[in-house]
Amino acid sequence: MRAVLITHNESSTGVRNPLKELCEIIKTHSDALILVDAVSSAAGSIISTDAWGIDVVATASQKSWIAPPGIAMVSFSDKAWKAYDKSKCPKYYYDMDQYREYLKIGQPPFTPSLTTMYTLHESLKNMVNEGIESVFERHSKIAQFTRDLAKNIGLDILPEENYASDTVTAIKLPKNVDGKMIVNQVEKNYNIILGGGQQKLAGKIIRVGHMGWINQEDIEKAILALKETLDTL
Template sequence: MKSNFRLPGPTAVPPQVYDAMQREMVPHRGAEFVAFYRSMLERLQRIHKTESDVLVWPGSGSAGWEIAITNFLSPGDETVALVAGEFGDRFALVAGKLGVVAHRVELPWGSAFHPEILATALGAHPGAKAVCLTHNETSTGVTHPIGELAAVARERGMLTFVDGVSSVAGIPVDFDGWDIDYMMSGSQKAWMCPPGVTIAAIGPRAWDAYERSTFPKFFWDAGPMREMSAQGITPTTPPVSLDYALDTAAQMIEAEGLEHVFARHADLGAQTRAGIEALGLELVAEPGFESNTVTAVQMPDGLSAKLAAQRLLDEHGVTVATGQSHLADRIIRIGHMGWVDSEDMDNCLAAVKAVLG
């Protein structure tokens, strides 16, 4: 058994990744680190399937929202934000707090955004410069069809900012193939690392928009970060140990093979859903759009999700998450991303059966 830590982030960290963090410090602008950093960024580009830039900041997933808004828009610009869960909601909130007009398009939590819904919404907001999308909504276990949604936005000349926090490195992402403009993720999800690194892929149209952005920015300014990253250095001190962790995890992903990693997650998703449905429990996600990194499960009427999660931990040593916002006590969320195999899910599902079956 590896781990019974089935939170949808932070996720279980493999020993090789922890080991990498024990490495001695080196000068962060010295030749050794420069060579390391450049090769890490190339690895991250391959995993995003992009030839454009992938930049890395110390931060959590939320930083990725702020990077998108402050680098590629200006105060007063309009965006359309797709909201069908906690993280879509927060993306819209961040945009609004920073001074951008976020036109929210809301669906009930658990629903997926279909391209026609976006097309209608964009028709109502022709002045919008960007669309804020969540690839994998961690609060509901829904994977939105980002490739198709991005195509709709692009037809209207709008930028696509994609939150890939719980998708990148677990669910297929094809940054260049989907022709999206920006996608961010966090080290603590399918990347199998401790929390603390924000990873952002940035495409050519976003860089054009960067030139027009008037937002004040310093720490999240992507321009200097891009220029210096190309030389293997960063404007401020990089999180050296976390970068070692991230590179080691990325090496593990490449050694397994990206397509194999995606297939393993697809299998884990199917296994989890089958186990849950065999118990007569219902999923939160709209059929056909269930996530392969996190499964959200409705609690039977009258049963507290918080109590169920506590019993899973106390009686079986299995850690899962409860819901967020209005679903806080109504659902549990089982993470199956990163360092997970089918035996781990067998253990988790056996515990769920003992508590909820």
């Protein structure tokens, strides 16, 4: 086993995998590289890259970072760089070594998505001002608030609560309720965009995103809109 790929936060199901525990198990039983898709968790949930022994973490500007899409962010451990050195995959645009070289002069090797970069820079400054621990706590609180409100209106959370995401909550709909119709009605009548389910979960769940710039009032409005729409059925 050369590498384990883990999705930290699965936004289609609202599940946050127990990354720290998974890393411990992997490291106890193997020397595999640990590669983490943290697209929708980074900046919303704690990821102690070095302490947990993670080799590669990848995330993207449009999620909890509160910036438009256009920039991916990746971290590499020393072990990941050693694997890079052995890699025979053809590479050019995504040649990490080019990025490492250009990092020395503070530039990317190719023109980046500048509008995203400027926005992301502002966002990072805001995070530094707020304090990263506070950013995580804020996400954790709003997630708990969302789950509590959903339960208050009589709905169940899709994942076991221990594994519920801090950035998106997946709520089970009552049987025989058409989730796609609910999403459409809520958008039409309340101008609130809820997420629907994907693939096997299509029509069966509602997803409420709470990454970044979301406050309790936003969540209250969304859950109330959901309740009122269900009540009309």
